[in-house]
Amino acid sequence: MKRSLTIGRVAGIPIRLHWSFFLLALLVLASPNGTTGSVALADAIWLIVLFASVTLHELAHSLLARRLGLKVRDIVLLPIGGVSQIEAIDISPAIETKVAAVGPLASIVIGVVLLGAALATGASIWPPALYGGSWLTRVGWLNLLLAGFNLLPALPMDGGRVLRSLLARGHSKLRATQVASVVAFVLGAAMIGYGLKKDYFLVIIGVFVAIGAASEWNSARFQASLTGLTVGAYMHSDATTVPAGVAASEVAAWLAHFPGRALPVVDETGRYQGIVDGGNLAGHIPGLAVGQLADRQAPLLAPEMPLYPHAARAFEQSKRRQLAVVSGGRVVGVLYLQPVATALMQARQQTARLGWS
Ligand SMILES: [Zn+2]
Structure with a gap:
């Protein structure tokens, strides 16, 4: 308050x-x-x-x-x-x-x-x-x-x-x-x-x-x-991932072409390790692998999770614009902040129109 x-x-x-x-x-x-x-x-x-x-x-x-x-x-x-x-x-x-x-x-x-x-x-x-x-x-x-x-x-x-x-x-x-x-x-x-x-x-x-x-x-x-809206319905399901062993400089060069984009990092067996964006790699030490710089604390989403409050809260807490969607340890998609924010805004506008306040 x-x-x-x-x-x-x-x-x-x-x-x-x-x-x-x-x-x-x-x-x-x-x-x-x-x-x-x-x-x-x-x-x-x-x-x-x-x-x-x-x-x-x-x-x-x-x-x-x-x-x-x-x-x-x-x-x-x-x-x-x-x-x-x-x-x-x-x-x-x-x-x-x-x-x-x-x-x-x-x-x-x-x-x-x-x-x-x-x-x-x-x-x-x-x-x-x-x-x-x-x-x-x-x-x-x-x-x-x-x-x-x-x-x-x-x-x-x-x-x-x-x-x-x-x-x-x-x-x-x-x-x-x-x-x-x-x-x-x-x-x-x-x-x-x-x-x-x-x-x-x-x-x-x-x-x-x-x-x-x-x-x-x-x-x-x-x-x-917002009941019934799930992460799975809003995620981008053809997610590009990057193996943890790839040089950070290579990933940084790639990400430089896609401002605001993040990449899920996976190990050699394809299991999710963390997520990385331009910010995580800024000023990186040459020779480091991307796995060493990935954010391993970022919240993980699952396809069946509700968009609200779970996904909305995960974005709010992590301050990230993309989060990995993982099922059984594997990355199945990436959820972007934008469609979630739009869905919440539409719900808010609808309820405000019909509310009595
Ligand atoms: Zn009381």
Whole structure:
């Protein structure tokens, strides 16, 4: 997520503050009761407690996601409750339910423990209060409120993800996302309508929900439109290869005639060794064989792999414009970046045209 500030790392996961969190800080500090120094300090402490509660909630999502084998990019803290940016393109409904539910569950556990501690110290916990009274009570209720709010069935909030993943058990992900997005849109509109009369903070959250739901819906449509497209259908199948023992200077001279082209390198039995382009050979030492300069780390594709996300991600990670397609150790083709980029762009244009954003 752009425009955010990294404030630390927990278990290797970067924690970032989104710009809108600063807006919240301004709103709290500029509120009418923030006139005296001690009130301003209490407000600042309250904000830090809120921020810590949100972070713990997000860490629960992220740590479970990582344990279940998903890649966690970072945690971005927003006033609404933060976002754990988890790569979740092929996520199964069962895993989505678990990862979505664990955040509110963590907030509920923290809330109950704090309220229990408040009771143990003789503080009153009823009626619920966020302002004034014992800090244990206030922070306890804050965490329960956080859990309750995130459980609203409004995609992309946790409750909406749970709803979508439950729907996806009986329907396609696209259909499940469609239904969950409509529910989220209605809830988001209700928040905006109610917020305009009562509380502008709710308007911000309503807008966040509506934008998030539209983006989830577009992303599901985008993925659905690419379903069934494989590397095999897009690759160049008469791939030229070069034996590893050929002099690098010879290959460099050949590649100079085909700017941007890469060649898979094979051993004497024809098995794939690596890939080489002009860049790998630039400034090569005379006398070296091409096999010594080939990139052996470049990701390998297989004909049956989906174009998205697998091939697209391989291009993105390797920064190469061509990748070898290998089956049973043999090179069966070369996939160029260009047709993949075109297919993704067409899918994006189609979904953007028909989307409601
Ligand atoms: Zn959450």
